[in-house]
Amino acid sequence: MTNRNRVMLIVWWWKYGGLEEAWDEWTVAGYPEGHKLIRMDEPRSAAGTALIRSCVEDHLENSDVFIFLHRNHGYNQQAIEEILSGLSDHQRHISQLKCFLFGEGNDDLYIAKQPRALLGTKGTFRANMHLPNHHGNLIDAVANPATHQLKREHFDFVWKVYSHAFKAKVFELKEDLLTAFVDFSNMDLIPSGELYRYIRLPENRLLFLRLLSFTGRMRKGSDLERELIQWESREKRSLFFDDFSTNLKTTYGELEGRIYKNLVEAIKTHIFSVQGEADLPSIRGQFESLLSVMSEATYI
Amino acid sequence: MREILCVASQLQVVNAMKKYFTDGGFKFCHLALPVSDEALLVGSDTVVVLMSPIVCNGKYLSAELPWKQYLREHLPNNLLIIAGFSDFQGDNYLDLLHLPKNIKAFLNRAEIAGGSWEPAYTGGLDVAEQLRRFFEGHGDESVTDELNNTLRILKIARDEMKRHQAEYQSVWKDLLLANRLPSKWNTLNNRWINYYPNFECLPFFGTFVQVNLALQHIAPYFNSNCEEEALFWELDCIEHLEHAKSALVKIEQHYVK
Numbered sequence: 001m002t003n004r005n006r007v008m009l010i011v012w013w014w015k016y017g018g019l020e021e022a023w024d025e026w027t028v029a030g031y032p033e034g035h036k037l038i039r040m041d042e043p044r045s046a047a048g049t050a051l052i053r054s055c056v057e058d059h060l061e062n063s064d065v066f067i068f069l070h071r072n073h074g075y076n077q078q079a080i081e082e083i084l085s086g087l088s089d090h091q092r093h094i095s096q097l098k099c100f101l102f103g104e105g106n107d108d109l110y111i112a113k114q115p116r117a118l119l120g121t122k123g124t125f126r127a128n129m130h131l132p133n134h135h136g137n138l139i140d141a142v143a144n145p146a147t148h149q150l151k152r153e154h155f156d157f158v159w160k161v162y163s164h165a166f167k168a169k170v171f172e173l174k175e176d177l178l179t180a181f182v183d184f185s186n187m188d189l190i191p192s193g194e195l196y197r198y199i200r201l202p203e204n205r206l207l208f209l210r211l212l213s214f215t216g217r218m219r220k221g222s223d224l225e226r227e228l229i230q231w232e233s234r235e236k237r238s239l240f241f242d243d244f245s246t247n248l249k250t251t252y253g254e255l256e257g258r259i260y261k262n263l264v265e266a267i268k269t270h271i272f273s274v275q276g277e278a279d280l281p282s283i284r285g286q287f288e289s290l291l292s293v294m295s296e297a298t299y300i
Numbered sequence: 301m302r303e304i305l306c307v308a309s310q311l312q313v314v315n316a317m318k319k320y321f322t323d324g325g326f327k328f329c330h331l332a333l334p335v336s337d338e339a340l341l342v343g344s345d346t347v348v349v350l351m352s353p354i355v356c357n358g359k360y361l362s363a364e365l366p367w368k369q370y371l372r373e374h375l376p377n378n379l380l381i382i383a384g385f386s387d388f389q390g391d392n393y394l395d396l397l398h399l400p401k402n403i404k405a406f407l408n409r410a411e412i413a414g415g416s417w418e419p420a421y422t423g424g425l426d427v428a429e430q431l432r433r434f435f436e437g438h439g440d441e442s443v444t445d446e447l448n449n450t451l452r453i454l455k456i457a458r459d460e461m462k463r464h465q466a467e468y469q470s471v472w473k474d475l476l477l478a479n480r481l482p483s484k485w486n487t488l489n490n491r492w493i494n495y496y497p498n499f500e501c502l503p504f505f506g507t508f509v510q511v512n513l514a515l516q517h518i519a520p521y522f523n524s525n526c527e528e529e530a531l532f533w534e535l536d537c538i539e540h541l542e543h544a545k546s547a548l549v550k551i552e553q554h555y556v557k
Contacts, residue, residue: 115490171423175353175360178385178397182316185397237358281387281397288387291423299359299425 005034005063006159009055010109010119011048012070014039017123022051028155029143034063037118037150044074053086056097060087064096066162071103076220077242084250096296097251100162101243106232108161111139113236116157118150125150160300166244167294173210173241174287178280180207185280193274206231206239211271214241215264252294259290303327305342307335307367307501308351308383313396317349317383324403334500334509340374347379347407349394353424357497360424366431368419369555370503376414379407384422392417427498428556434495435552443495444548446488451541453479458538468529476526485522489515504555507547514540 023040027033038055042048056065067083069075080099087097102109110119111127118141120127126140141154181198184190199208209228212218218225232239248260263286270278291298304321306328308314318328326347331339333356342348350367353360364382371380383394392410400406411417433441457475460466476482492515499508518540521531531537 116494172360175385179310179312182312182396185316186320186399284385284387284397298423 005032005036005059006155007034007036007038007059007063007065008068008155008158009038009040009052009065010068011040011042011052011073011075012068012119013123014041015123017125019123023055024148026148026150028150028152030152031155035155037155041123042073044069044076044079049079049082049086053083056083057087060097065098066159067097067099068109068162069099069101071101075101077101077246078220080243080246081250084246096163098162098166098247099243099251100165101240102238104229104233106236107238108165109158111141114157114161115139116154117141118154118158125154164296164298164300165238166247167291167296167298169238169241169244170287170294171291171298173214174284174291176207177211177287178284180204181280184278190278190280192276192278195271195278196274199271206235210239210241211267213239214245215267215272216245217272218242256290256293259286259293262286263290301325301327303329303343303346304349305329305331305339305346306349306351306383307331307354308349309333309355309501310351313351313383316396320399321349321403326403335503335505337504337506340503342375342378344375344377346375347381348375348413349381349383352382352384352419352422354501356501359498361427361498361501362422362424363427363501364419364422365426365428366502366504366555368413371413373554374503377412379410380413380419381407381410382419382422386420386422388420388422390417390420393420425498427502430495430498431551431556434491435548435556441491441494443488443491444545444552446484446491447541447545447548450481450484450488451538451545453481453484454532454538454541457532468532472527472529481526482522485526489519489522504551507551511544511547514544 019039019041022042023038026037026039028035028037040052040055042051052067056067059065069079080101084097084099100107105112108114109117111117111129115129118125120139120141125142126138128137129139130137141151143149143151178185181195184195184198198204199211209218209224209231212224213228218228228239245260249257263283266283266286269276270280270283304317304326306314306317306321308317308330309332314330318330321328333354348367348371350364352364353362355361356363368380371378379392381392381394383396385396386393387397388395394400394406434443436442436445453476457471460471460475461468492512496508496512499505502508518535518537521528521535521537524531526532
């Protein structure tokens with residue numbers, strides 16, 4: 001861990017949980033005051049974007065900042081672009097700044113998904129959960145409500161998970177993709193269009209949708225997007241790449257952006273195209289190039 | 301006929317490897333997760349092929365190091381082959397995108413598990429690191445640390461009652477609650493739940509199963525807020541925690557660097 005502070009800004013239904021101002025701050029037990037969580041409950045709007053950006057700017061000099069935007073507050077890929085593009089180049093790359101979209105209870109922010117997470121029920125930090133062998137059912141991420149202090153292990157858990165969330169998602173897509181195509185892996189020549197026909201089979205539907213999201217071919221509000229939302233709900237995990245690709249363009253470096261673009265082209269050429277030979281080692285190589293330039297660990 | 305014991309959970313991969321090895325003249329056995337102790341009672345010419353990363357508990361885990369440690373101790377003359385989709389080259393690595401045309405020649409070149417080679421890290425959640433955190437004393441994530449704390453307090457409680465004829469109610473109030481034992485149990489239990497499913501891919505998972513049974517057995521005492529004296533004695537809480545501790549110490553000594 002660096003000696004920079006860690007700040008999470010979470011836009012969510014906090015008003016139900018007692019947020020009365022535009023935002024408030026919660027520190028973390030056992031850490032200096034600079035480590036904090038900022039609660040905000042602003043629906044997407046020009047004013048909301050400006051407020052988020054100004055809050056981030058206030059902290060970037062000394063802190064790594066993760067922004068979490070609730071999809072049901074209207075935030076999407078474009079909103080991330082608006083927030084991040086308003087920051088100067090220097091600010092975007094000065095630190096570990098990442099912006100995530102979340103919602104529908106399927107992300108690792110929710111206590112219902114991860115008992116050591118932060119978001120409980122109705123805008124609070126607590127939820128009733130049945131855990132085996134556990135004394136009592138209430139899981140509460142608050143250390144001291146009077147002083148607005150969170151429990152260290154909940155804050156640390158969420159920070160750790162999201163520190164590597166993008167890279168882990170790319171790594172898992174690579175492994176899932178090569179696993180699905182394992183029957184083609186030792187063909188000297190994969191006939192043209194064969195991978196596309198295979199990925200369109202019903203049993204590969206989820207992988208197909210994830211690839212569409214990864215390559216930026218899933219339109220906002222489309223049936224495909226709704227289908228992937230349903231998959232997220234069933235699978236109880238984050239499956240979209242819309243926040244990832246925007247972060248890659250704005251907060252990662254130029255090199256990462258270029259390699260991502262090459263990988264997207266390789267997927268389009270070798271998997272989505274019905275012409276030309278498919279080359280799995282080439283796709284693997286592009287995935288590994290991207291993973292190697294993403295500086296964070298895949299898992300912690 | 302030489303046997304392949306394939307440790308993998310991704311069915312497409314299992315089927316592909318089954319075809320590859322049976323076409324190559326091998327007997328193929330699939331070892332699914334969770335790994336059972338009996339499954340590893342194999343002959344010295346069995347080749348263990350470990351898929352890595354392996355899907356376990358819904359995550360991609362890299363368990364090659366603990367497997368190497370385990371086989372070095374128990375089956376040092378057997379071959380351990382790591383199989384996966386990483387672009388590695390090595391005598392003990394099977395690249396599933398470039399399977400060797402001559403598998404027998406490949407296996408002849410591979411080193412035995414007792415050899416000094418180090419398996420390459422395949423990129424998943426590092427189970428060796430998970431084990432280290434699990435055992436690391438005084439760490440924020442250590443399970444054994446919390447288990448030792450809980451055991452120490454319970455032993456003091458027993459001594460107070462047995463040697464000094466203290467009443468359980470006063471021990472409960474002045475010692476168990478004062479030391480926040482129910483809360484310590486929750487911490488121990490939360491940490492245990494966090495790690496335990498990740499260890500299903502380990503060759504010594506059977507020992508973790510025994511520890512889990514011991515913890516389940518004594519849970520009702522802690523779930524009563526440690527208030528029920530009868531449960532303290534009837535469930536043999538100290539003996540079960542001692543058993544769990546000694547089982548974990550063995551794992552740490554043998555397989556955790």
